[in-house]
Amino acid sequence: MxxxxxxxxxxxxxxxxxxxxxxxxxxxxxxxxxxxxxxxxxxxxxxxxxxxxxxxxxxxxxxxxxxxxxxxxxxxxxxxxxxxxxxxxxxxxxxxxxxxxxxxxxxxxxxxxxxxxxxxxxxxxxxxxxxxxxxxxxxxxxxxxxxxxxxxxxxxxxxxxxxxxxSWLALGTAAVIFFWTPAHFWSLALVRVDDYARTGVPMLPVVAGVGATARRIALYSAATVALSLGIALAGLAGWTYVLAAALAGGALMWSAAGLSRDLSKAAAWSLYKVSSWYLAAVLLGLAADRLGFGPATILALVGLAT
Missing domain, CATH: 1.10.357.140 (UbiA prenyltransferase)
Incomplete structure (x- = not known):
């Protein structure tokens, strides 16, 4: 045993x-x-x-x-x-x-x-x-x-x-992930800023401070959401994707704005979790859209989640 x-x-x-x-x-x-x-x-x-x-x-x-x-x-x-x-x-x-x-x-x-x-x-x-x-x-x-x-x-x-x-679709999605990544990991760095400071790793919160990091997160989050919607504006995705990206983007921006108002570790941790779900929702929305699922699928999933 x-x-x-x-x-x-x-x-x-x-x-x-x-x-x-x-x-x-x-x-x-x-x-x-x-x-x-x-x-x-x-x-x-x-x-x-x-x-x-x-x-x-x-x-x-x-x-x-x-x-x-x-x-x-x-x-x-x-x-x-x-x-x-x-x-x-x-x-x-x-x-x-x-x-x-x-x-x-x-x-x-x-x-x-x-x-x-x-x-x-x-x-x-x-x-x-x-x-x-x-x-x-x-x-x-x-x-x-x-x-x-x-x-x-x-x-x-x-x-x-x-x-x-x-493809252009892959490059567009890659751009979304590129701008999402700093916002995602900086929010975690805010939660663990003491760890990074103690070990000498120059994460942004250690070097620039909490307020500057929160402002940078808000900018990168806004760029992420704009780029995600730009995929649809470029004609590379349809309404199912738009709905998924808009709903997930709204949640991401709301959490980023919350961090800007409340520079606490709790707010940073909440944003970190929301940003994880954001990327998953955008990716699944893109796949669902291209596979032919309608916007009702996204609304049904939102209903199950809530």
């Missing part, structure tokens, strides 16, 4: 290294983009390959991030209970695990999807690990702006998996 329990605990520790909640959102982005680009012809095999390979890529990159940031994680309240700080997994095994997942994802995309998707996956992993984690994170408050570009890769990969190339 004890061996079985220890085995399960070890598997749970490896799973935690991959940051599963982050993986889910990234895989959702890839699959929503894939569905949006192949609405009338979406092979199950392509869907499965993209989901599995995308999950491996995200998990592998996150595991490598945990390996490289293990010194910071030990000193931060938010991350001190991750597997490496607790000694549940050795750094060497975490490194091998991250590299293995990353290599498997690229190989799976190359074998089961296509070469452009494999190339973008490799580029995304390298960018997140080398540019964001190794270079930007500890050096500049613009770390999540420039480094956040890695987060747009899943929608581009969804496009290449479906069509072999990157």
């Amino acid at each position: 004890s061996r079985a329990f220890s085995g399960v605990a070890l598997l749970a520790a490896y799973l935690q290294l991959t940051k599963p909640r982050s993986v889910l959102l990234l895989v959702l982005a890839a699959l929503a983009s894939l569905a949006a680009h192949r609405p009338g012809d979406l092979p199950l095999g392509l869907l499965v390959f993209t989901a599995v390979a995308g999950g491996l890529a995200s998990g592998g990159a996150n595991a490598l991030n945990c390996y490289l940031d293990r010194d910071l994680d030990r000193r931060m309240e938010r991350t001190c209970r991750r597997p490496l700080p607790l000694g549940l997994i050795s750094p060497q095994r975490a490194l091998v695990f991250g590299l293995a997942l990353s290599a498997a994802s690229v190989a799976l995309f190359a074998a089961g999807v296509n070469a452009p998707s494999a190339a973008l996956t490799a580029a995304g992993i390298a960018y997140y690990v080398a540019v964001y984690t190794l270079w930007l994170k500890r050096r500049t408050p613009w770390n999540v702006v420039v480094g956040g570009a890695a987060g747009v890769l899943p929608v581009l990969i969804g496009s290449t998996a479906a069509t072999g190339g990157v």
Whole structure:
């Protein structure tokens, strides 16, 4: 029984290294983009390959991030209970695990999807690990702006998996995610500003203060919402998407305005949670729209949620 329990605990520790909640959102982005680009012809095999390979890529990159940031994680309240700080997994095994997942994802995309998707996956992993984690994170408050570009890769990969190339729709969705990323992570940084200050990581709230960060979040949130609606204005999506983007955008702007009025950690945490749901709603709205679901679908989902 004890061996079985220890085995399960070890598997749970490896799973935690991959940051599963982050993986889910990234895989959702890839699959929503894939569905949006192949609405009338979406092979199950392509869907499965993209989901599995995308999950491996995200998990592998996150595991490598945990390996490289293990010194910071030990000193931060938010991350001190991750597997490496607790000694549940050795750094060497975490490194091998991250590299293995990353290599498997690229190989799976190359074998089961296509070469452009494999190339973008490799580029995304390298960018997140080398540019964001190794270079930007500890050096500049613009770390999540420039480094956040890695987060747009899943929608581009969804496009290449479906069509072999990157479409205007994928680029538009990538722009939404690019501007969403700083607002999302700065709200979390406001909640954990003491952690970042103690470890010397120059997140924006540490460098510029709470008020300046809240104003920047409001600007990036407004740009995010404007760009999301711009996709429809460009004729790339219909009314189902407009409704989803407008409702989700209204919630995001309301939360951002609330943070501007109340510079508390509670308001920042509320915005962080709303921003997570915002991106999921926009991505699902885009997929639903391109798959032919009407605006009534969005209204029904809103009714269930409330």
